[in-house]
Amino acid sequence: MDRSYWWWHGFGFMWIFPMLFLIVMILFLFGGGSGRFWRSSRHDERRESPREILDRRYASGEITKEQYEEMRRTLGR
Numbered sequence: 001m002d003r004s005y006w007w008w009h010g011f012g013f014m015w016i017f018p019m020l021f022l023i024v025m026i027l028f029l030f031g032g033g034s035g036r037f038w039r040s041s042r043h044d045e046r047r048e049s050p051r052e053i054l055d056r057r058y059a060s061g062e063i064t065k066e067q068y069e070e071m072r073r074t075l076g077r
Contacts, residue, residue, distance in 0.1 A: 050075055 048056070054075065058068040 008072075054063075054068065054071055056064075057063050063071070
């Protein structure tokens with residue numbers, strides 16, 4: 001059978017699927033498994049301590065001075 005027969009009947013581009021699978025596997029093994037490609041910037045930030053959260057909330061005006069002092073005493077225990 002002629003090679004052009006398979007080309008025109010759908011088998012000419014079948015090499016694309018194994019190639020795409022290989023590329024996806026390489027990305028997963030070298031970067032995707034560790035999350036380097038899909039990790040958001042929030043994962044790289046360090047976590048705030050409860051005291052830092054309290055200070056930030058007081059500085060932004062979310063809580064009053066009385067609430068701040070009471071929560072600070074509570075955290076100090």
